[in-house]
Amino acid sequence: xxxxxxxxxxGRRHLLGAALVAGALPAQAQARGGTLVISIIPEPSxxxxxxxxxxxxxxxxxxxxxxxxxxxxxxxxxxxxxxxWEVAPDGKAITFRLRRGVKWHDGQDFTSADVAFSFMExxxxxxxxxxxxxAPVTAAETPxxxxxxxxxxxxxxxxxSALSSAESPILPRHIYEGSDPLANPRNNNPIGTGPFKLxxxxxxxxxxxxxxxDYWDAGKPxxxxxxxxxxxxxxxxxxxxxxxxxxxxxxxxxxxxxxxxFRKNPNFVVEERGEELNNTMDIVEFNLRHPMLGKRExxxxxxxxxNFEAMIRVVWAGLARPLxxxxxxxxxxxxSADVPLYPFDVARANAxxxxxxxxxxxxxxxxxxxxxxxxxxxxxxxxxxxxxxxMRQVGIDVEIRISDVPSFIRRVYGEYDFDLSLIPxxxxxxxxxxxxxxxDSKAIRKGAPFVNASGYAEPEMDAVLDAAAVEPxxxxxxxxxxxxxxxxxxxxxxxxxxxxxxxxxxxSKVHDFMLGPEGMRDPGANIWMDG
Amino acid sequence: MADPARSGVDGRPWLRFLARRxxxxxxxxxxxxxxxxxxxxxxxxxxxxxxxxEAGTGDPEFLAALRRRMGLDQxxxxxxxxxxxxxxxxxxxxxxxxxxSVASLILERLPATLLLMATSIALxxxxxxxxxxxxxxxxxxxxxxxxxxAVLFLYATPVFxxxxxxxxxxxxxxxxxxxxxxxxVSLGLRGLAHAGDVALHLVLPALTQAFFxxxxxxxxxxxxxxxxxxxxxxxxxxxxxxxxxRVAFRHALRNALLPLVTMVGMNVGTFLxxxxxxxxxxxxxxxxxxxxxxxxxxxxxLLLSILVLSxxxxxxxxxxxxxxxxxxxxxxxxR
Numbered sequence: 001x002x003x004x005x006x007x008x009x010x011g012r013r014h015l016l017g018a019a020l021v022a023g024a025l026p027a028q029a030q031a032r033g034g035t036l037v038i039s040i041i042p043e044p045s046x047x048x049x050x051x052x053x054x055x056x057x058x059x060x061x062x063x064x065x066x067x068x069x070x071x072x073x074x075x076x077x078x079x080x081x082x083x084x085w086e087v088a089p090d091g092k093a094i095t096f097r098l099r100r101g102v103k104w105h106d107g108q109d110f111t112s113a114d115v116a117f118s119f120m121e122x123x124x125x126x127x128x129x130x131x132x133x134x135a136p137v138t139a140a141e142t143p144x145x146x147x148x149x150x151x152x153x154x155x156x157x158x159x160x161s162a163l164s165s166a167e168s169p170i171l172p173r174h175i176y177e178g179s180d181p182l183a184n185p186r187n188n189n190p191i192g193t194g195p196f197k198l199x200x201x202x203x204x205x206x207x208x209x210x211x212x213x214d215y216w217d218a219g220k221p222x223x224x225x226x227x228x229x230x231x232x233x234x235x236x237x238x239x240x241x242x243x244x245x246x247x248x249x250x251x252x253x254x255x256x257x258x259x260x261x262f263r264k265n266p267n268f269v270v271e272e273r274g275e276e277l278n279n280t281m282d283i284v285e286f287n288l289r290h291p292m293l294g295k296r297e298x299x300x301x302x303x304x305x306x307n308f309e310a311m312i313r314v315v316w317a318g319l320a321r322p323l324x325x326x327x328x329x330x331x332x333x334x335x336s337a338d339v340p341l342y343p344f345d346v347a348r349a350n351a352x353x354x355x356x357x358x359x360x361x362x363x364x365x366x367x368x369x370x371x372x373x374x375x376x377x378x379x380x381x382x383x384x385x386x387x388x389x390x391m392r393q394v395g396i397d398v399e400i401r402i403s404d405v406p407s408f409i410r411r412v413y414g415e416y417d418f419d420l421s422l423i424p425x426x427x428x429x430x431x432x433x434x435x436x437x438x439x440d441s442k443a444i445r446k447g448a449p450f451v452n453a454s455g456y457a458e459p460e461m462d463a464v465l466d467a468a469a470v471e472p473x474x475x476x477x478x479x480x481x482x483x484x485x486x487x488x489x490x491x492x493x494x495x496x497x498x499x500x501x502x503x504x505x506x507x508s509k510v511h512d513f514m515l516g517p518e519g520m521r522d523p524g525a526n527i528w529m530d531g
Numbered sequence: 532m533a534d535p536a537r538s539g540v541d542g543r544p545w546l547r548f549l550a551r552r553x554x555x556x557x558x559x560x561x562x563x564x565x566x567x568x569x570x571x572x573x574x575x576x577x578x579x580x581x582x583x584x585e586a587g588t589g590d591p592e593f594l595a596a597l598r599r600r601m602g603l604d605q606x607x608x609x610x611x612x613x614x615x616x617x618x619x620x621x622x623x624x625x626x627x628x629x630x631x632s633v634a635s636l637i638l639e640r641l642p643a644t645l646l647l648m649a650t651s652i653a654l655x656x657x658x659x660x661x662x663x664x665x666x667x668x669x670x671x672x673x674x675x676x677x678x679x680x681a682v683l684f685l686y687a688t689p690v691f692x693x694x695x696x697x698x699x700x701x702x703x704x705x706x707x708x709x710x711x712x713x714x715x716v717s718l719g720l721r722g723l724a725h726a727g728d729v730a731l732h733l734v735l736p737a738l739t740q741a742f743f744x745x746x747x748x749x750x751x752x753x754x755x756x757x758x759x760x761x762x763x764x765x766x767x768x769x770x771x772x773x774x775x776x777r778v779a780f781r782h783a784l785r786n787a788l789l790p791l792v793t794m795v796g797m798n799v800g801t802f803l804x805x806x807x808x809x810x811x812x813x814x815x816x817x818x819x820x821x822x823x824x825x826x827x828x829x830x831x832x833l834l835l836s837i838l839v840l841s842x843x844x845x846x847x848x849x850x851x852x853x854x855x856x857x858x859x860x861x862x863x864x865x866r
Contacts, residue, residue, distance in 0.1 A: 035717045042824070045585075046630050054585035128586040131593060182600065187630050203629070203639055204816030206716050227717055231710075232811045232820065233691070239698045240710045374584070405584035406576025406829045414580075426587060437588075447591045449583040 034529040035225040036510065038520070039237060039249035043204065043230035048187045050122050050169050053129055055251065060228060062165035062523045063209055064105075065192035068096055068115070069163040071517050075276060075333065075429050077160060078516070081110070081170060081193065091155025091472035098146040102216040104172045105191045115148045116140035117173035122181055133162050133433050155472040161429035164277060165194075166521035195221035195525035204230070215525065222528035241268065241505060247529070248513055250274065250504040250520040256317045256379070262505055271504040274519020279328050279427040279434065282383060282497040284371075287419050288455045292358055292367050299492040301352035303342035305394045306387070312498055315383045319503070323496035325485040326435050327427060330499065333474070334431055336482040339489040349394045358395075366395040373400070373422040374408040383497065384422055413449045421453065422497075429517075431481055432469045438494055439484070440465050456493030552853075556846040563842040564618060564835065568611050571831050577603050578628065578829040585828075601627050614835065623836040628828050633836045636821065643713050644817040647809075648802045650733055651740035656795060658741065659748025660784070666749065667756035668779055678749065686746035694739040694812035701735060708735055711814035736813040740806060744798060751794055755787040788859055796852030800845040 040056045049061035068082040077085070082096040102110040119140045123130035136156040141149040150159075162168055172191050176184055189198050193216065196209040207228040211221055231237040231246065231253075238254040240246040241262070254262060262268045286293045293299065312320045321328065325339045358366040369391070373384050381402060388398040398420070403411065412418045428434030437443045437450065441457035464487065468480035504520060506513055509530045516522060579597040583589035589597075598604045602613065617624050623633035666678040685693075702710040709715060714728045759765065760783050768782050769775075806819035818837060825834040 037717060045628050052582060052586050053588065128588045128593060131590060202816065203636065204820060205713050208716055229712060231814045235695045236698060236711050236812055236814060239703050242703050243710055245710055404827050406580040407574065409580040409584050410576040445591055450588055
């Protein structure tokens with residue numbers, strides 16, 4: 001309740017207290033000390049996630065640099081560098097009260113000037129996602145050293161889900177001001193407020209972090225040292241876990257076939273949570289410029305032709321969740337089950353294709369398609385193969401084209417030279433951030449990767465998405481996203497395929513590494529080990 | 532004509548030889564750089580696409596700004612000009628992806644690469660010579676066949692599989708050796724203890740890396756030994772009453788080594804750049820892996836720099852081989 005007391009001037013309606021955090025922590029006695037070895041795959045290219053949101057950077061950056069908020073598993077905000085906040089009734093201002101007594105690693109005070117600078121000069125201009133998420137922010141006011149008011153052009157409820165340490169890190173103004181932020185040498189040796197400081201980074205070998213003794217959360221972090229090693233091969237990673245050389249790693253660090261073995265071994269803990277802010281699913285986008293794929297009935301028929309249950313068994317060894325709509329059930333506050341469903345039914349698919357005028361030629365083939373996918377891992381190739389087999393049953397001949405990521409991006413988004421494209425797509429914690437880009441006709445921009453490449457343009461859809469983006473009332477917003485899911489599953493410009501489970505594997509000596517949806521993207525101050 | 536070159540009494544033929552070869556080497560290296568530059572630009576997509584792919588997002592203005600910053604918006608000939616100018620001034624440039632100078636990125640990795648390369652070449656040559664000579668000496672016996680079979684097995688097995696199996700056996704099952712990395716930073720060792728830790732970490736990757744070449748060298752040494760052992764001067768040496776071991780190592784091996792030296796010289800480039808699989812399995816912080824990642828990140832400046840460096844390395848290795856010829860076989864000439 002301390003936060004309420006420190007915030008007397010504001011209404012209580014939207015106010016949340018720091019006391020909530022205490023309830024989330026288990027009642028075990030934490031031991032101080034120890035060296036934890038984690039693996040980040042692949043090795044990060046730099047240590048600050050403000051300019052590049054690649055997964056490895058979002059895992060390492062929060063250890064040094066923190067955000068205003070943290071979240072609980074229901075995705076409700078929790079205090080972090082901000083102890084309290086209030087969204088104005090008209091939704092056009094967000095006021096943050098900042099934590100006192102926080103110092104940067106170089107001893108300077110953390111103040112509202114750092115926050116305002118980070119929002120206006122870093123995140124809004126140079127953060128790949130921030131450029132659109134924070135676009136409504138017109139100004140960041142600093143009435144005193146511990147208060148920041150973000151002024152918005154219109155209500156933007158999505159912003160409140162994008163303030164974690166990994167997504168929107170606060171950078172020190174005195175280090176970044178007046179120079180080119182992208183070329184700042186501190187990007188490889190960060191000055192932050194976080195629980196750890198860099199000791200040394202030997203590229204390709206390891207990153208060594210040591211406890212920040214002046215961390216604002218007194219007594220934390222519990223660990224003395226944190227070593228990040230990039231075991232580059234999944235089999236070798238499994239061996240390193242078994243030998244005790246590696247204690248903790250996320251994003252399914254071992255081969256899928258070995259997961260069961262680790263689950264049964266009492267020396268390890270397998271955790272399925274920790275991706276609720278990301279919700280990275282696999283989707284297949286359709287190029288609606290193709291004469292056949294432009295027909296809605298054809299796309300609907302194709303969805304009937306895929307046995308998603310079997311696919312999850314075959315492709316992911318069961319380690320994936322089915323999707324009936326683009327908002328996964330893990331994003332519970334917006335997910336809707338009231339959508340058109342497409343049960344697996346080959347006969348029906350064939351009938352629908354016949355009716356749509358896609359007649360079978362000699363040999364039984366109706367038409368040919370190219371399925372493009374980036375060479376990410378062998379699971380993707382397996383998924384593509386499953387799609388190919390499924391389509392063959394209904395007379396659609398699919399050719400699989402795998403290319404490395406830059407070639408894939410050039411081909412699909414630069415030239416629209418594709419029919420089907422299989423990609424990982426993060427729904428994130430808010431559909432306005434994660435999903436609008438695939439369905440909004442304004443997001444059709446040649447050359448922009450991971451946006452609407454299908455060419456889908458439906459005024460009804462645009463209207464729903466635009467309304468949801470600026471709707472401050474959560475109940476009405478939920479209803480709008482319910483409508484969004486219905487249109488999305490009726491028109492099917494893309495297929496939500498499945499939500500692969502991203503596993504975190506830990507030695508049973510390691511505790512409190514999964515306290516919220518940030519998972520291993522959390523600063524790591526609470527992790528402790530048996531002595 | 533052979534005498535002055537061989538004697539080296541007056542240094543001029545040596546100097547002339549070196550000057551000419553280094554001149555040719557320079558042309559070759561520049562040629563390789565230019566060809567690589569154009570080859571790499573044939574690959575679709577650039578570093579900005581790669582960064583967008585990694586980040587999972589990026590609007591066109593953002594990507595355009597990235598391209599401007601990396602100089603990718605310039606026409607190709609201009610980019611080539613900049614690149615050659617940097618090379619000429621021994622400046623390898625800056626990697627925007629890593630936020631670090633290319634020279635420091637490469638230098639950081641070079642010691643680990645050279646250590647692994649030197650160790651595995653030494654292992655492969657020593658093992659190849661020992662096994663090859665033994666096989667030739669006992670040609671067409673059971674021992675010879677056993678060696679041939681073992682060598683065939685090493686030759687035919689993929690590097691990453693051998694690596695993983697060695698990890699499973701020596702690290703997980705027996706617990707003798709670490710699974711990967713250059714050393715264990717969590718131990719905080721210094722001095723001799725640190726060197727010992729590095730040596731322990733080196734065993735498996737060096738063996739894995741050496742096996743394939745050991746197999747090749749064994750076959751090579753065996754074949755050329757058999758050929759040499761049939762020559763008249765060997766018969767003469769035996770007739771003099773010299774022991775078989777002395778005949779084999781002192782008389783025959785010296786000549787049989789020539790093809791091996793050529794082969795090793797050619798393999799140096801492979802050891803340097805082709806170590807990706809071994810480095811991946813053993814998380815060895817070497818140049819191969821850096822190069823591999825640079826391909827997928829379209830970090831062309833970094834990639835070209837590594838390629839140019841390794842071509843310099845290969846050219847120098849070949850020069851060393853030519854000089855070694857003369858040392859091993861006094862009848863060879865420097866040209």
